[in-house]
Amino acid sequence: MKSLYTLVVFACFSLSLLAQSNMLSTNPVAEQVMLGNYNPADYMPTQVIDQPADIVSHILQGVSPDSLHAWLEVLNDFHTRNTGSDTSSATTGIGAARRWVYSKFQQFSSENEGRLLPSYLQFDRNICGMGQHRNVFAVLPGTDGNLDDMILIEAHLDSRCESVCDVDCQAHGMEDNGSGSALVIELARVMSRLALKRTVVFMCTIGEEQGLYGADAFAKYAKNKGIKIRAVLNNDIVGGIICGETSSPPSCPGLNHVDSTQVRLFSAGSINSPHKQLARFIKLEYLEELEDLVSVPMLLTIMSAEDRTGRGGDHIPFRQQGYPAMRFTSANEHGNANTSDPDYHDRQHTTTDILGVDTDGDQVIDSFFVDFNYLSRNAVINGVAAAMAAIGPKTPDFETTKDDQLLHVNIDDPENYGQYRVFFRSLSNEFDSIWTVNSAVASVPKPAGGGWVSVAAVDDNGIESLFSGEKIPTTVNATGEVIEEIPAKPIELFQNRPNPFDEATNIDFMVHDVPVYREAFIAISDLNGNTIKRLPVQLQPGINTVLYTHGYNVTGVYAYSIVVDGKVMDTKRMVFAN
Numbered sequence: 365m366k367s368l369y370t371l372v373v374f375a376c377f378s379l380s381l382l383a384q385s386n387m388l389s390t391n392p393v394a395e396q397v398m399l400g401n402y403n404p405a406d407y408m409p410t411q412v413i414d415q416p417a418d419i420v421s422h423i424l425q426g427v428s429p430d431s432l433h434a435w436l437e438v439l440n441d442f443h444t445r446n447t448g449s450d451t452s453s454a455t456t457g458i459g460a461a462r463r464w465v466y467s468k469f470q471q472f473s474s475e476n477e478g479r480l481l482p483s484y485l486q487f488d489r490n491i492c493g494m495g496q497h498r499n500v501f502a503v504l505p506g507t508d509g510n511l512d513d514m515i516l517i518e519a520h521l522d523s524r525c526e527s528v529c530d531v532d533c534q535a536h537g538m539e540d541n542g543s544g545s546a547l548v549i550e551l552a553r554v555m556s557r558l559a560l561k562r563t564v565v566f567m568c569t570i571g572e573e574q575g576l577y578g579a580d581a582f583a584k585y586a587k588n589k590g591i592k593i594r595a596v597l598n599n600d601i602v603g604g605i606i607c608g609e610t611s612s613p614p615s616c617p618g619l620n621h622v623d624s625t626q627v628r629l630f631s632a633g634s635i636n637s638p639h640k641q642l643a644r645f646i647k648l649e650y651l652e653e654l655e656d657l658v659s660v661p662m663l664l665t666i667m668s669a670e671d672r673t674g675r676g677g678d679h680i681p682f683r684q685q686g687y688p689a690m691r692f693t694s695a696n697e698h699g700n701a702n703t704s705d706p707d708y709h710d711r712q713h714t715t716t717d718i719l720g721v722d723t724d725g726d727q728v729i730d731s732f733f734v735d736f737n738y739l740s741r742n743a744v745i746n747g748v749a750a751a752m753a754a755i756g757p758k759t760p761d762f763e764t765t766k767d768d769q770l771l772h773v774n775i776d777d778p779e780n781y782g783q784y785r786v787f788f789r790s791l792s793n794e795f796d797s798i799w800t801v802n803s804a805v806a807s808v809p810k811p812a813g814g815g816w817v818s819v820a821a822v823d824d825n826g827i828e829s830l831f832s833g834e835k836i837p838t839t840v841n842a843t844g845e846v847i848e849e850i851p852a853k854p855i856e857l858f859q860n861r862p863n864p865f866d867e868a869t870n871i872d873f874m875v876h877d878v879p880v881y882r883e884a885f886i887a888i889s890d891l892n893g894n895t896i897k898r899l900p901v902q903l904q905p906g907i908n909t910v911l912y913t914h915g916y917n918v919t920g921v922y923a924y925s926i927v928v929d930g931k932v933m934d935t936k937r938m939v940f941a942n
């Protein structure tokens with residue numbers, strides 16, 4: 365018995381060393397709101413802004429490049445926001461930085477009838493020699509008590525220089541990630557005036573640079589408490605527009621190339637991924653609600669991978685806890701952050717990730733590395749997508765079939781919204797077709813080729829829900845009887861998506877019958893038959909997905925095969941076009 369007891373104690377102790385513990389919200393009211401235990405009437409503003417067009421115009425008019433610039437000037441002045449840096453100083457270090465963010469949330473709240481509830485999420489973990497840490501967040505309670513799934517807009521507040529636990533070096537961290545932090549603060553300022561049906565939370569995390577610890581702590585805290593999170597919008601490196609000498613693949617075009625009109629949306633998965641569907645929702649909201657109103661149109665690119673090659677971010681711990689999550693990142697980055705390379709000259713993760721330079725010697729920064737207009741456009745995209753997710757209808761489920769002529773959907777919608785969108789997607793990360801239908805049982809022309817169907821409900825205001833999962837339509841005959849399609853192969857490969865691809869592509873395969881096997885892998889080979897990569901896989905019944913990162917600088921046609929115990933089960937071709 366004694367040895368078992370020792371073992372149990374030891375196991376618990378080891379776990380506490382490995383994970384964050386004692387996660388708690390310092391504001392119990394904020395926690396109750398996130399759980400849905402509150403009276404929405406207590407937080408109803410005197411002047412109600414709740415119509416989609418008014419919400420969009422409020423965010424578009426309210427978000428200001430000058431205001432973002434001002435937040436960045438303050439963040440710049442803390443010298444470092446390293447997670448292990450000083451917490452007692454009033455002017456430098458992470459403690460001063462997060463108390464300032466908290467004070468801004470308090471200020472926005474008092475300017476808006478006390479509607480924004482600031483809090484810390486405190487947790488224990490040894491990071492850079494410090495044992496206790498705090499994310500700072502603010503809760504804007506939803507106005508519809510029947511909708512208890514919240515939207516989270518977040519960014520990591522912490523910074524670093526060359527050495528990840530150097531707590532004294534200058535780490536202004538302006539691109540990474542003063543830009544995202546300023547965006548979160550600015551949206552809290554602007555959006556705290558809105559009356560949104562669902563609760564929206566604005567958060568600046570800590571410990572990202574050492575291992576995504578602050579986001580992981582919040583995701584686990586939410587999971588443990590039973591807090592429902594509908595969508596996580598992570599902003600990490602969202603203000604820079606200049607390409608460095610290096611950049612993590614998929615890279616930007618070359619040194620000093622400028623791109624101020626594109627932002628990348630990273631998320632996990634390919635087929636039937638709630639994270640990719642969230643990224644597609646954000647893009648659709650931009651196209652429907654904003655594109656016609658803005659002076660500088662933006663390109664939102666839905667990326668194949670969850671993050672850049674070899675990199676990660678705060679959206680990942682949320683995905684791991686089962687919450688739909690994605691990341692915004694600038695098209696152009698200054699560095700691959702490999703600071704151990706002696707030839708590394710770029711700004712990310714160095715003391716030179718600064719706000720800008722003084723070009724005329726008057727001691728005033730006049731040339732900036734963060735583009736405030738670009739950052740402002742990204743803030744508006746975030747805010748509008750989050751607001752539409754916060755006011756939109758519930759996501760319906762559905763069944764789908766197809767015959768020779770038509771694609772049919774049968775939408776299960778207890779709310780009876782009455783209008784729906786039907787989405788069809790084949791080879792890319794984007795939809796090929798979107799239809800609007802006026803009945804829960806509807807048919808649209810059958811697209812050519814195979815692909816994936818999903819749906820959304822549309823409310824009286826014309827706002828769609830988040831998108832459902834994706835399904836393959838079952839084949840039926842003219843009278844609606846299911847035609848059994850006998851699978852040609854026990855394991856079959858799908859066409860990779862996207863194809864052609866740039867740096868990363870998803871390879872999906874369907875396992876109809878799981879065989880007894882020792883080893884399975886996807887083999888990538890050139891057309892001379894030389895294998896250039898083997899990706900080990902586990903065979904699960906249904907659809908399996910593997911992300912293939914090319915990292916092999918030769919464009920052209922490649923073959924990919926699924927091989928089980930030495931036997932090639934299926935082969936297809938794909939095109940790498942950098």
Ligand SMILES: [Zn+2]
Nearest residue numbers: 540541600601
């Ligand atoms: Zn970052």
